Amino acid sequence: MDTIAIIDFGSQYTQLIARRLREMSVYSEIFSPDSPSMDPQRYKGIILSGSPSSIGGKEFSFCKEILQPTIPVLGICYGMQLLNTLFEGTVRPLSKKEYGKQAIELFSSPIFEGLGKEEDVWMSHGDSVEELSPHFDVIAMSKNGLISAVRHKALPYFGVQFHPEVTHTACGETVLANFIRLCQCKRDWTMDLLLHMAEEEIRERVGSHPVVSLVSGGIDSTVSTFFCLRALGAKQVIPIHIDTGLMRTGESEEIVELLQRAGMERIVFLPAKERFLNALQRVSDPEEKRRIIGHLFIDLLDEEIRKLDSKAFICQGTLYTDLIESGKGCGKHAAVIKTHHNVGPAIVEEKRKQGLLIEPNARMFKDEVRKAAKALGVPPHLIGRHPFPGPGLAIRILGEVTFEKLELLRRADDIYLDEIRKAGLYDAIWQAFAVLLPVSAVGVAGDERLVGNVAALRAVSSIDGMTASAYPMPPELLERIACRIINETKGIARVVYDITSKPPGTIEWE
Numbered sequence: 174m175d176t177i178a179i180i181d182f183g184s185q186y187t188q189l190i191a192r193r194l195r196e197m198s199v200y201s202e203i204f205s206p207d208s209p210s211m212d213p214q215r216y217k218g219i220i221l222s223g224s225p226s227s228i229g230g231k232e233f234s235f236c237k238e239i240l241q242p243t244i245p246v247l248g249i250c251y252g253m254q255l256l257n258t259l260f261e262g263t264v265r266p267l268s269k270k271e272y273g274k275q276a277i278e279l280f281s282s283p284i285f286e287g288l289g290k291e292e293d294v295w296m297s298h299g300d301s302v303e304e305l306s307p308h309f310d311v312i313a314m315s316k317n318g319l320i321s322a323v324r325h326k327a328l329p330y331f332g333v334q335f336h337p338e339v340t341h342t343a344c345g346e347t348v349l350a351n352f353i354r355l356c357q358c359k360r361d362w363t364m365d366l367l368l369h370m371a372e373e374e375i376r377e378r379v380g381s382h383p384v385v386s387l388v389s390g391g392i393d394s395t396v397s398t399f400f401c402l403r404a405l406g407a408k409q410v411i412p413i414h415i416d417t418g419l420m421r422t423g424e425s426e427e428i429v430e431l432l433q434r435a436g437m438e439r440i441v442f443l444p445a446k447e448r449f450l451n452a453l454q455r456v457s458d459p460e461e462k463r464r465i466i467g468h469l470f471i472d473l474l475d476e477e478i479r480k481l482d483s484k485a486f487i488c489q490g491t492l493y494t495d496l497i498e499s500g501k502g503c504g505k506h507a508a509v510i511k512t513h514h515n516v517g518p519a520i521v522e523e524k525r526k527q528g529l530l531i532e533p534n535a536r537m538f539k540d541e542v543r544k545a546a547k548a549l550g551v552p553p554h555l556i557g558r559h560p561f562p563g564p565g566l567a568i569r570i571l572g573e574v575t576f577e578k579l580e581l582l583r584r585a586d587d588i589y590l591d592e593i594r595k596a597g598l599y600d601a602i603w604q605a606f607a608v609l610l611p612v613s614a615v616g617v618a619g620d621e622r623l624v625g626n627v628a629a630l631r632a633v634s635s636i637d638g639m640t641a642s643a644y645p646m647p648p649e650l651l652e653r654i655a656c657r658i659i660n661e662t663k664g665i666a667r668v669v670y671d672i673t674s675k676p677p678g679t680i681e682w683e
């Protein structure tokens with residue numbers, strides 16, 4: 174199969190490059206810069222990723238022999254700067270980072286075929302080409318006077334300072350499609366192949382051992398469990414649902430029913446509300462909450478696993494997004510943004526080291542998991558469900574989590590989602606939820622002074638959760654929701670709507 178190699182210098186976006194290629198039916202493989210196993214002749218093209226590092230700072234032991242005169246190369250961001258320095262150019266730090274949407278002027282080049290003379294692109298770099306390599310020409314400039322793209326004078330090597338792989342760069346798909354064309358790479362890769370490979374991998378790795386899978390009710394853990402069920406059968410898969418008390422109304426019961434209907438024979442239901450609430454007492458730091466919840470999940474899992482053979486596997490629904498934001502997706506080079514609860518606890522890392530952890534979704538983004546869910550026979554209402562974080566409502570109650578606050582948030586969230594569904598907007602929104610703020614506000618109810626909490630409503634549009642913008646909720650709907658929440662919850666005195674995009678915000682408040 175025609176394949177493009179991606180050399181990963183630790184960029185947040187490396188998997189996004191792979192995923193964009195996948196969308197264009199092109200298979201790719203990701204390598205570390207020093208990968209001795211890479212035979213460049215097997216690849217139709219090579220992409221050099223971006224990086225949180227600077228050319229002048231941490232040096233990668235980059236094996237530059239992989240660059241061949243006949244195999245096209247596309248350097249993205251750091252990758253472009255690297256190409257420039259490999260060919261005697263220099264790079265300098267900028268006094269002000271070029272960040273966000275920028276207009277660039279394009280000159281004629283095969284990599285820009287089909288584009289206008291000016292395009293908006295997404296930039297995120299603190300270094301820039303200083304002296305251009307004598308072997309390269311400039312093919313785009315930013316409005317700030319910085320070099321935005323280069324082309325080798327004789328070889329099929331290109332560099333772009335912007336990120337064609339992020340959706341904010343509207344012309345990015347054309348740039349990548351042009352690169353695929355220049356590589357003469359066939360587009361014959363499909364989602365079915367991805368699923369097939371994931372299943373084969375599970376069968377090969379797990380053999381006849383049992384697999385324990387925590388099912389939270391979200392699409393991610395459901396898909397990874399269904400993957401195991403399809404690959405291994407009901408005798409080998411042990412789905413565990415832990416009732417943490419941090420779920421939304423009726424969710425735990427619904428999950429058990431779903432597992433039964435799917436033909437799972439070894440379902441384990443663990444009621445653990447009190448254990449979680451006790452462990453979270455007087456804890457308000459979000460990372461600490463995630464850590465406690467993650468550890469408790471794992472302790473409970475551990476107790477179950479100890480009842481099985483020592484070679485039992487753990488299956489997790491970790492997505493690529495979780496891995497990159499925790500600094501794990503790109504091996505040793507990526508930076509940590511936020512610890513997601515399903516990455517990190519020692520015992521999971523221990524299982525990872527022993528080769529007893531399987532993460533069937535680890536190469537996928539949220540929307541791809543939804544596609545996989547359909548192919549795996551997950552019921553449609555679950556596939557369309559908004560994402561729900563592993564630590565549940567605990568990270569939507571800012572400050573200490575108590576039973577009373579959980580009940581209050583559950584009621585507010587129910588009302589919010591009920592109104593969104595009634596307005597026919599549920600499917601148009603990527604994720605919507607209420608957050609309980611540790612602030613009290615004053616209002617009036619009838620003739621009486623009302624003192625209660627503040628609830629923030631969040632709704633975002635997104636494609637993969639990596640970037641997001643606030644959903645433009647109709648004002649009359651917001652008004653209706655606010656009115657119902659205040660009247661029906663008896664404890665929330667004020668409702669606000671969050672209009673922050675990601676970046677700079679994140680989707681969750683904690």
Ligand code: XMP
Pocket residue numbers: 463498511512513514515560561562563564604638675678679680681682683
């Ligand atoms: P953020 O807040 O990081 O959210 O912009 C991106 C997506 O990830 C979900 N999320 C989590 N999921 N464990 C999870 O399983 C977590 O700790 C966690 N934190 C955020 C969030 O709901 C959104 O869909």
